Amino acid sequence: MKNGWTNFVIGTVRIRIVGKGIERFLNNCVRQQIMISNVHKVDGQLATATILLKDVKKIRILIRNADCKIYFIRGRGFPFLTKRVIKNSGFALGFLSFFIILGLLSNMVWKVEISGAEPQTEHQMTKQLAKIGVKRGEFQFLLESPEKIQRYLTDNMNNITWVGVEVRGTSYHFQVVEKNEPKPQQKTPYQHLIAKKKAIITNLFVEKGQPLVKVNDFVNEGEVLVSGIIGNEKNKKVVAAKGKVYGETWYKSEVEVPLKTDFQVLTGNGYTKHYLDFQAFKMPLWAFNKEKYGSKVTEKVEHPLYFFKWKLPLSYEKVAVREEQNSQRVYSKQEAVEKALEIGRKKLLSTLGEDAKIKGEKVLHQEQDNGKVRLSIHYQVIENIANTQPIIQGD
Structure with a gap:
């Protein structure tokens, strides 16, 4: 039995032979091609x-045909080892479960610490983190x-400038830098309303002050619209002019729209795979989908695994595969013009105040060149043109 590994897998049995026919028994074993080894003769009737x-x-x-008896001393090898494991399966499963549970507990979030933030900001950040699952347990x-x-966090919280995220074992640490909004400057209690363009x-809506203009008047930039000085020459009073003065203003915009546009779009098909990464190789856990896409977008997220505070040489990897395809958008000339007008309106309104509205628009120039439509557009806008100007003592 020179092949030790094969014998271990098959299993071996150590026997005791007692009686007068030991030699006859051993010879019969050889004739029947029974592999027998490590024969040790103690005396004439024992081996x-x-x-x-x-x-x-x-x-x-x-x-049965030999003048002797055999007794089994012990068994060795995989079959006997398996039998002992099954016999003690409760202990083995408990031992294995203990390490599995301990490993899972070592990879849970047990602490979320936020530093550098005011209590109100910290409470708001805790709620935002809970929405994406960053919480204890x-x-x-x-x-x-x-x-x-x-x-x-940066995209969903307007009161922070920067936030640093660090994972230390089972803890998430957040270092916050809040926005330092400048204190509003103290305005003089006395002011005029002037035209900003x-x-x-x-239209005029004057709450305080003396209107100096009326509807259909043309005004230049910086011209006083509502005076903060009211009354007559004998009884003058200075106040903070307040109100809204609406006027028709004019803007010019250049917009360009391509007739053909190529871009990539997701089809909605996809799958997610999960792996245990042992550095040398990856073992798939579930989602064994091997569907192949002509064009795809792959996103990988890797999380290191820990045992207590020690980082293990393996990690959990999540791979999301999404199918994408080429798409082409084609506009006719009229469609491109309409799209350019829509883009121009949205672009202009994004730069105006909340109560501003476009009264009219006119295409000044239109051309088609190199697969693109270019428009030069003139806009008529109704907006609040009033701006404040402090009244300096002595005016």
Whole structure:
């Protein structure tokens, strides 16, 4: 039995042979091609030997015709090891479960710490983090990467300038830099309302002050619309002029729209794979979909695994695969013109005040060149043109 590994897999049995016919029994074993080894003769009627587990039934038949008896001393190899494991399965499962649970607990979020923020900002950030699952008791490998968490907080919180995200074992640490909004400057209690641009007056709503213009008047930039000095020469009073003065103003915009545009769009098809990354190789956990797409977008998120505070040489990896396809948008000349007008309106309104509205528009110039439509557009806008100007003592 020189092949130790094969014998371990098959299993071996150590036997004791007692009686006068030991030699006859051993010779019969050789004739039946029963592999027997490690024969040790103690005396004329006692010997020990090792046989393969699969030959036990043959030995039982041969011993009937021999003037001796056999006794089984012990068994070795995989079959006996398996039997002992099954016999002690409760202990083995408990031991294995203990380490699995301990490993899972080592990869949960047990602490979320926020520093550098006021209590109100900290409370707001805690609520935002809870929306994406960053809270106590969640598994770290199911959360987004620190970079995505940082981007989410920056995009959804207007009162922070920057936030740093650091993962230390089972804790998430956030370092916050809040916005330092400048204190509003104290305005003088006395002021005029002046025109901030050229316009034709369309309407006035004066709460305080003396109007100096009327509807349909043309005003230049800087011209006083509502005076903060009221009364007559004998009884003058200075106040803070307040109100809104609407006027018709004019803008010019250049818009360009291509007739053909190529871009990539997601089809909605896709799948997600999960792996345990052992550095040398990756073991798939579930989602064994091997569907191949002609064009695809792949996003990988990797989470290191920990045992207590020690980082293990393996990690959990989530791979999202999304199918995409080429698409082409084609406009006719008329459609391109309409799209350019729509883009121009949206672009202009984004730069105006909330109560501003476009009264009219006119295409000054239109051309088609190199697959693009270019428009030069003139707009008539109704907006509040009033701006404040402090009244300096002595005016």
